[in-house]
Amino acid sequence: MVLDNLGSSLRGSLDKLSGKSRVSEDDVEEIVKEIQRSLLQADVDVSLVMDLSSSIKERALEEEPPGGTTARDHVLSIVYEELVGLVGESTEIPLENQTILLAGLQGSGKTTTSAKMAWWFSKKGLRPAVIQTDTFRPGAYDQAKEMCSRAEVDFYGDPDNEDPVDIARKGLEETADADIHIVDTAGRHALEDDLIDEIEEIESVVDPDRNLLVLDAAIGQGAKDQAQQFDESIGIDGVVITKLDGTAKGGGALTAVNETDSSIAFLGSGETVQDVERFEPNGFISRLLGMGDLKQLTERVERAMSETEEEEDWDPEDMMKGSFTLNDMRHQMNAMNKMGPLEQVMDMIPGFGGGIMDELPDDAMDVTKDRMRSFEIIMDSMTDKELENPRSIGASQIRRIARGSGQDEERIRELLQQHKMMSQTLKQFQGMGQGGDMERMMKKMQGGGGGGGGGGMGGMGPFG
Numbered sequence: 001m002v003l004d005n006l007g008s009s010l011r012g013s014l015d016k017l018s019g020k021s022r023v024s025e026d027d028v029e030e031i032v033k034e035i036q037r038s039l040l041q042a043d044v045d046v047s048l049v050m051d052l053s054s055s056i057k058e059r060a061l062e063e064e065p066p067g068g069t070t071a072r073d074h075v076l077s078i079v080y081e082e083l084v085g086l087v088g089e090s091t092e093i094p095l096e097n098q099t100i101l102l103a104g105l106q107g108s109g110k111t112t113t114s115a116k117m118a119w120w121f122s123k124k125g126l127r128p129a130v131i132q133t134d135t136f137r138p139g140a141y142d143q144a145k146e147m148c149s150r151a152e153v154d155f156y157g158d159p160d161n162e163d164p165v166d167i168a169r170k171g172l173e174e175t176a177d178a179d180i181h182i183v184d185t186a187g188r189h190a191l192e193d194d195l196i197d198e199i200e201e202i203e204s205v206v207d208p209d210r211n212l213l214v215l216d217a218a219i220g221q222g223a224k225d226q227a228q229q230f231d232e233s234i235g236i237d238g239v240v241i242t243k244l245d246g247t248a249k250g251g252g253a254l255t256a257v258n259e260t261d262s263s264i265a266f267l268g269s270g271e272t273v274q275d276v277e278r279f280e281p282n283g284f285i286s287r288l289l290g291m292g293d294l295k296q297l298t299e300r301v302e303r304a305m306s307e308t309e310e311e312e313d314w315d316p317e318d319m320m321k322g323s324f325t326l327n328d329m330r331h332q333m334n335a336m337n338k339m340g341p342l343e344q345v346m347d348m349i350p351g352f353g354g355g356i357m358d359e360l361p362d363d364a365m366d367v368t369k370d371r372m373r374s375f376e377i378i379m380d381s382m383t384d385k386e387l388e389n390p391r392s393i394g395a396s397q398i399r400r401i402a403r404g405s406g407q408d409e410e411r412i413r414e415l416l417q418q419h420k421m422m423s424q425t426l427k428q429f430q431g432m433g434q435g436g437d438m439e440r441m442m443k444k445m446q447g448g449g450g451g452g453g454g455g456g457m458g459g460m461g462p463f464g
């Protein structure tokens with residue numbers, strides 16, 4: 001994740017302000033140094049860093065903290081606002097008919113991004129189609145086709161046609177039924193005239209509503225030249241930053257945004273079609289600073305829940321009304337698995353973001369995943385009656401289940417204990433009205449506070 005270290009190092013210096021009602025110049029100096037160090041390490045352009053530091057310094061010393069605000073929260077909110085300003089607004093992408101052209105160098109992640117974006121649009125209820133015009137890289141056609149089939153979206157490409165412009169033209173005709181057309185183009189190792197010529201020709205045939213530049217997060221300041229040249233040739237409306245899972249950088253992309261006077265549209269953070277999210281400046285910076293991102297989390301939870309409902313014929317509303325069975329717990333675990341890698345999900349939970357994750361031992365997530373896997377194996381060895389009524393499980397049943405599942409008896413008791421905790425937590429939510437109101441549930445988990453909450457989640461998920 002970009003600026004991964006920023007959250008934890010900043011929290012360290014902000015914590016020193018605890019209990020103070022005013023900040024001194026030295027305090028601000030220290031905080032600004034931390035921010036500068038993190039931003040420069042993440043390849044953010046020096047002049048951007050300097051501008052940001054001076055406004056933080058000025059505001060922290062000159063602005064009066066609103067009544068009742070501690071010095072720590074005051075400075076934190078200034079840093080937050082300034083960082084949100086630094087990353088800028090999200091590129092406007094209306095949910096309506098449109099054509100999007102992807103540009104970028106070889107390996108930046110265009111093909112992967114085209115399928116990811118198509119998947120994202122399809123989850124918004126639109127019908128996207130990917131048109132693959134990359135005739136330069138031999139594997140591009142198969143890769144795009146396979147990813148689109150995994151994303152369950154329309155695809156057009158022609159491995160026997162060597163003319164990308166002709167493919168683009170035919171692709172638009174063949175996929176005329178789609179609402180969204182995403183046109184993937186070829187890359188080159190470096191910016192070359194023939195790449196620019198090709199993309200200009202495609203752009204004139206396709207007449208896109210938006211041109212997005214796809215950039216590898218690790219690119220650094222090389223992004224500047226690329227962004228300039230693509231902008232001069234076709235005009236860049238937004239940037240997609242990919243491979244955020246593999247680097248602590250990403251600052252180069254901010255330079256590109258600055259250079260083209262554009263904004264960030266999407267973020268890619270993995271190799272599967274679901275590893276994509278719309279860029280939301282507030283949520284992004286909240287997550288960075290370890291304050292969670294409720295909006296993304298709510299979206300993911302709702303999507304995973306509705307997929308689980310559909311596939312498993314399960315209605316979470318029943319769970320909110322009646323008793324919480326082991327079957328419900330299993331459905332909930334399946335829904336959690338659908339939410340994506342646990343690390344990413346945890347990052348979005350207020351109080352679990354950045355810093356706390358850094359402090360967990362490296363294998364903490366593996367332990368949690370192993371635990372969830374063993375819970376599933378254990379549940380497979382239970383009878384329907386036991387799954388519906390866990391209270392009927394006594395010592396002799398535990399012995400039988402342990403033998404059947406090849407798991408320790410202790411693990412089974414752990415599972416029952418976890419179920420009991422989740423069931424108690426749920427009872428609290430049942431008093432809050434109808435189920436499905438995720439936002440309210442999340443707020444409750446947040447504990448109503450700004451950043452530190454997080455306490456309630458321990459009971460809700462099989463985190464241990």
Ligand SMILES: Nc1nc2c(ncn2[C@@H]2O[C@H](COP(=O)(O)OP(=O)(O)OP(=O)(O)O)[C@@H](O)[C@H]2O)c(=O)[nH]1
Nearest residue numbers: 106107108109110111112137187242243268269270
């Ligand atoms: N870890 C990770 N890998 C990614 C991400 N996006 C793309 N990749 C990988 O990066 C490599 C290059 O991605 P492609 O989508 O093929 O890149 P491209 O820009 O289409 O490349 P050309 O067609 O050659 O121009 C592939 O191995 C992808 O799996 C991401 O967000 N995270």
